[in-house]
Each structure stands twice: as structure tokens, then as C-alpha cells.
Amino acid sequence: MARDTDALRTGGRRGEPAVRDGDGARVLLVSANREKAPHPVYPLALDYLRESLQTAGHRCAVFDCGLAENPAGELEAYVRRWMPDLVGISIRNVDNSDSSRPKLYVPDAVEAVAAVRRASEARIVLGGSGFSLFPHELLSATGADMGVVGPGESVLSEIVSRTVAGEDPSGLPGLARLDGDLFAATPPAPPARPPAAPGRDEGLLRRYWAAGGPVNMLTSRGCPNRCVYCTYPMLDGPAAWARDPADAADEIAALNARFGVDSFFIADSIFNADPLRPRMFAGELLRRKLKVRWTAFFSPAGMTADAAAALKASGLEGVELGAESLCDVTLRAYGKFFSAADAVKCVQACAAADLPCLVYLILGGPGETEETLRETLSRALELPRAVFTVFCGMRIYPGTPLHGLAVREGIVSEGESLLEPKFYFSPALSRGLLEARCAELSRRPNWLIAGHGMEAREKMAALFRASGAKGSLWHLLRP
Numbered sequence: 001m002a003r004d005t006d007a008l009r010t011g012g013r014r015g016e017p018a019v020r021d022g023d024g025a026r027v028l029l030v031s032a033n034r035e036k037a038p039h040p041v042y043p044l045a046l047d048y049l050r051e052s053l054q055t056a057g058h059r060c061a062v063f064d065c066g067l068a069e070n071p072a073g074e075l076e077a078y079v080r081r082w083m084p085d086l087v088g089i090s091i092r093n094v095d096n097s098d099s100s101r102p103k104l105y106v107p108d109a110v111e112a113v114a115a116v117r118r119a120s121e122a123r124i125v126l127g128g129s130g131f132s133l134f135p136h137e138l139l140s141a142t143g144a145d146m147g148v149v150g151p152g153e154s155v156l157s158e159i160v161s162r163t164v165a166g167e168d169p170s171g172l173p174g175l176a177r178l179d180g181d182l183f184a185a186t187p188p189a190p191p192a193r194p195p196a197a198p199g200r201d202e203g204l205l206r207r208y209w210a211a212g213g214p215v216n217m218l219t220s221r222g223c224p225n226r227c228v229y230c231t232y233p234m235l236d237g238p239a240a241w242a243r244d245p246a247d248a249a250d251e252i253a254a255l256n257a258r259f260g261v262d263s264f265f266i267a268d269s270i271f272n273a274d275p276l277r278p279r280m281f282a283g284e285l286l287r288r289k290l291k292v293r294w295t296a297f298f299s300p301a302g303m304t305a306d307a308a309a310a311l312k313a314s315g316l317e318g319v320e321l322g323a324e325s326l327c328d329v330t331l332r333a334y335g336k337f338f339s340a341a342d343a344v345k346c347v348q349a350c351a352a353a354d355l356p357c358l359v360y361l362i363l364g365g366p367g368e369t370e371e372t373l374r375e376t377l378s379r380a381l382e383l384p385r386a387v388f389t390v391f392c393g394m395r396i397y398p399g400t401p402l403h404g405l406a407v408r409e410g411i412v413s414e415g416e417s418l419l420e421p422k423f424y425f426s427p428a429l430s431r432g433l434l435e436a437r438c439a440e441l442s443r444r445p446n447w448l449i450a451g452h453g454m455e456a457r458e459k460m461a462a463l464f465r466a467s468g469a470k471g472s473l474w475h476l477l478r479p
Helices: 044-055 071-082 106-119 129-133 135-142 153-164 202-211 232-236 245-259 277-287 305-313 328-334 340-352 370-381 401-408 431-441 454-466
Strands: 026-031 059-064 086-090 123-127 146-148 175-179 182-185 215-217 263-266 293-298 316-324 357-363 387-392 447-449
Touching: 026 044, 026 071, 044 059, 044 086, 044 153, 059 071, 071 106, 086 106, 086 153, 106 123, 106 135, 123 129, 123 135, 123 153, 129 135, 129 146, 129 232, 135 146, 135 175, 135 182, 146 153, 202 215, 202 245, 215 245, 245 277, 277 293, 277 305, 305 316, 305 340, 316 328, 316 340, 328 370, 340 357, 340 370, 357 370, 357 431, 370 431, 387 431, 431 447, 447 454
Parallel strands: 026 059, 026 086, 086 123, 123 146, 215 263, 263 293, 293 316, 316 357, 357 387, 387 447
Antiparallel strands: 146 175, 175 182
């Protein structure tokens, strides 16, 4: 774990200024995420937060619950040693969005807050994408002092400065509080352009790389699309901020040279939202003659065999395609801007370039019927070189178009909390038929069906990683 090596001191009580042994406050950033499937995810958001806090003159340490054998006990002991003035806890997801095998992550956040409370009276601030979607519910469940909805880099720094000075942080953008049953939150700050390449926590990065997962990074933030189920436009804004491809390639080169990392995951919502950027990025990697591998989420529009070949030459080892359906009727109902033909052509272009392609499908969502399901699966089975990951039903998140539809159709009520996962299934499609088709497809080695044999697949992946395999593993299932 990262650790500030300055002399330890006593933190202040909640509501009182802390006793400081120098300029700036001591801030502990905690990643509550413990999920390790399909691979451990490096807490990149904490790097951006730490960068902002350190720029403001504060001192930071990071504790990652996902790397701890006993998260609550180790976190409590760490807080007692480091004595922070304020603790920020990031909640990445509240569940796994899987209707067939739901896994809840809120108890992990509750446990993290309780561990801090046992060891310190420092203020606790929640944040992260999961918190931004459910601020009222998560403040109530955890008992944290406050939280930040939306971008947290600049807001958290100001919360720290005011709290340590004994001042009230009320009125800051995105600040959420719960006083008894009274919940209040100010409008969030607009998404801001973060530092291009935040400083990485060296200890954490080395441990994540040793665990085998690809190292994640951002080259853009924001999504202009309006898919009915998606929260990215709410969380990151509709307008995409994009880094210079040369700057992104420089970050890869630096991480490769310093840490030996050679597998990267581009965590942008859509890497090719600007169709010119992927080729420019690939060109920068080739110019530097970097021997690295990378993967990203792509939209199918505009992908050709020539483009796929050019990207592959730069180290692209797999295209992750959020198609969700291969039927135009369903795609329109899902709010997609591309056609089934676009998706098929993209997969075929990848196959022509011998580039692995992973296609995500969500079956049984709005507009799905027996006929549309048949059309999607028929087209999918004509793409034998692709790998498919399938979810049944759509997780309903507050504020999305899907939420509005679910309210109108009486699936959920207007004020109903969605923290406990609720899923939309098309009333025009038999759940029994959907389940039967998924059971059949799960027997195919290149089809990953949620709820069907995934435990065995995850154990196999763990064995691969234990033997030294690094990066994404799904391409190993490609026929």
C-alpha cells in the first residue's frame, strides 16, 4: 500500500480543525471495490483525485480493499497508523448488473465506512460512479458524513481544505448530505478536463500488474450517445474530452519503460467515437516501436478490414464491441445509432484482419420479441470467429430512459429505490424461451452466458493468471 512516511500525528474530531504538523491535510483515499472478475481493475479514479489533492498541497495515501486479504481489519489498522484528517471512499459499482447471478457490492462499502469509524473520527466522504447514481441510499446505508455526486477532483480538494480549517463545505458542487431523513445535494460540477496522465501509485500498479490484469487508462471522457440503459452520459457528460493521441502513447511508453507493463485497457466509453483518433493513436504507438498490447471498447460504425489491420499492427489484440443486439428493431428500441449490418460488418472486418472480436449482447430488453431474438441469434451464429458475452435483461438505473419506460409500464414505481437491482425484461418475450436459448448457447466454447457455467470459466481464468498470463483472456476462447 502507498504510505506517507512523515511523522504520524493525531487527527481532529469531526467538526473540529485537525492538528497539523505542516501545511496541507492528510487524506486517505480508499477503493472499496473487491471484484476480481473478469480481472482486478486498478483504481484509476484515485490517481486523478490524488493528483488534484497533492496539487492543492495536501498529502495522500491510498488503501485498496481489493488487494487486502482482510479488507475491514487491514483498513482499520491502516487508519489507526496513518491518522488521516479526512477519508474519501470510492464506490465504483453497486452490483454486477447480472440478472441471473446478482452480486451486491454495497455491503463492501458499508464495511469500509464502519472500519474507518472504529479507528478514527475523521470525516468520511463518499464518491465514485456508484455513489453518484445512488447518493441518498448510500449515505443512508453507510452513515458517511457526506459525498460528492459527479466529478470529484476539484470538489474533494475544496472539501478537505474547508473541513480541516473548521469551515462548512455547504454549497460546493455535487455535495450530498443526509441529515436524519432530510437529503440535500447541490447540482454537480460540469465534467472537467482532468490531468492528461495522472501519476500512478507505484506500489498499487506493480501489484495489479503482478495479478495479471491489463493496466487501464483513459484517452477520452464523456459519451454523446443515448442508449436507453446507459449511465455514462450522466456520469461523464455528453461531450467527449479527448487527449492528444501522442500524449496517450507517451503514457503507455512511460508505463512500459518504468514498470514493464505491456498490456493496456483503454477505459473510454467508446474509443472510436471520433473515427480518426484510433488510427492516429495506432500511428503514435508504431512510431515509438512499442511492443505492447491493448484493448478498447469500439462502436461498429466505420470499421473496415484495412482499419482493423492497421490497429492490429500497433498492438491491438482485441475489439470489444457493445452491439447489444443484431436486429434493427431491437437496436432502435435500445437507443443505438448503428445498424445490425454495421455490427456484422465490423465483426467480419476483424475476422478478415485476424483480429479477435468480443461482442456484447443484451437479450430480452425493450422491444425484444421471439422474432427479434431469433434474428439476433441467427446472425450471431453466422459469425463463428467472434466471442460473445451475453446478459439477459437490462439493469434499470435511475435517470436513464429505461427507468422512465419501466415506470410507465409499471415495472417499478416512480419513487422506488433501485439500489437493490431491478431488471427490465420485454413483456413480449417468454422468459422461459430466453433461458432455454441461453442454455443451448452456453455449450459453445466461444459463448459466455451470464449465469451459465461462469464460475468454472472464472476458475479457469484464475489458473491462467496464476501461471503468468497477463492482459485480457477472452481472446483465448476465439475459435
